[in-house]
Amino acid sequence: MLTINNLQKVYNGTTVVNIPELTITAGESVGLVGNNGAGKTTLFRMILDLIRPSKGEVFSKGISVMESGDWKNYTGSYLDEGFLIDYLTTEEYFKFIGDLNGLSGGDVAERLAPFADLFNGEILGQRKYIRDFSKGNQKKIGVAAAVLSNPELLILDEPFANLDPSSQIRLKNLLKNLREEKQMTMLISSHDLSHVIDVCERIVILEKGQLVQDMATNENTLRELETYFTV
Numbered sequence: 001m002l003t004i005n006n007l008q009k010v011y012n013g014t015t016v017v018n019i020p021e022l023t024i025t026a027g028e029s030v031g032l033v034g035n036n037g038a039g040k041t042t043l044f045r046m047i048l049d050l051i052r053p054s055k056g057e058v059f060s061k062g063i064s065v066m067e068s069g070d071w072k073n074y075t076g077s078y079l080d081e082g083f084l085i086d087y088l089t090t091e092e093y094f095k096f097i098g099d100l101n102g103l104s105g106g107d108v109a110e111r112l113a114p115f116a117d118l119f120n121g122e123i124l125g126q127r128k129y130i131r132d133f134s135k136g137n138q139k140k141i142g143v144a145a146a147v148l149s150n151p152e153l154l155i156l157d158e159p160f161a162n163l164d165p166s167s168q169i170r171l172k173n174l175l176k177n178l179r180e181e182k183q184m185t186m187l188i189s190s191h192d193l194s195h196v197i198d199v200c201e202r203i204v205i206l207e208k209g210q211l212v213q214d215m216a217t218n219e220n221t222l223r224e225l226e227t228y229f230t231v
C-alpha cells in the first residue's frame with residue numbers, strides 16, 4: 001500500500017526525517033511512536049504530499065504521491081485542525097465531505113452512526129461552528145471526517161491527544177472495529193503507548209528522524225516500549 005524509499009527531510013541543515021526504507025502492506029495497522037520532535041508529523045506530511053521531501057519518495061500503491069493525486073481517492077487523514085473548515089457547522093462539514101465522495105445525506109448519517117458513542121451528544125445538532133468546539137471535540141470531528149469516505153488507507157496524527165479517557169477508549173474500539181471489519185490499512189502516531197498497541201499490529205519507533213525499531217505487537221510490546229522510553 002505504502003512504500004518509502006530513501007526519504008529525507010532537512011530543515012536548516014538538520015535532517016529531521018531519514019528513512020531508507022519502510023513498507024506498509026494493505027490491511028496492516030502500523031503505530032508510529034517517538035518522542036517530541038522525532039519527525040512523525042513531518043513523515044505524515046510527506047506521505048500526504050503536504051511538504052516535499054529533500055530527497056527520496058513516497059509511493060502509494062506503487063505511484064509517487066508527488067506525481068499523481070490518485071491516492072487521494074482512497075486515503076483518509078487527519079493531522080490537525082488545519083484539516084477542518086472553521087466557518088462550517090459540523091453538519092455542513094460532514095455534508096461537504098459526503099458530497100466530495102458522492103454520498104447521500106443518508107449515507108453520511110449511516111457512516112457516522114458508529115461514532116455516536118464517541119460524539120457523546122456533543123458533536124451533532126449543536127448549531128455551532130467548528131471553530132467554537134473544544135480541541136478534543138474538533139479532533140473527533142476530524143477523525144470522523146477522515147473515516148467518512150471509508151478509505152482504504154487511514155492516517156491519523158495523535159488521535160488520542162486532547163481526548164478524555166472515555167473518549168480515548170471509545171476511539172480505540174472504533175479504530176479496532178474499522179481494522180477488523182473493513183481491513184482498513186492504518187498509520188497512526190501516538191504518545192499513548194497502550195492505546196496504540198491495542199489498535200496496531202505493528203509498531204515503528206522513530207528517533208531523531210530515524211526508524212530505530214520495527215516490531216510486531218504481542219503481549220510484551222508495552223513493557224518493551226516502556227523500557228525503551230525510560231531514560
Ligand SMILES: Nc1ncnc2c1ncn2[C@@H]1O[C@H](COP(=O)(O)OP(=O)(O)OP(=O)(O)O)[C@@H](O)[C@H]1O
Pocket residue numbers: 011012016034035036037038039040041042043
Ligand atoms: N517547517 C519547519 N521548519 C523547521 N523545522 C521544522 C519544521 N517542521 C518541523 N520541524 C522540525 O522537525 C523536527 C520534527 O518535527 P515533527 O513535528 O515532525 O516531530 P513529531 O515527532 O511530530 O513531534 P511531536 O511528538 O512533538 O508532535 C523538529 O525538530 C521540528 O522542530
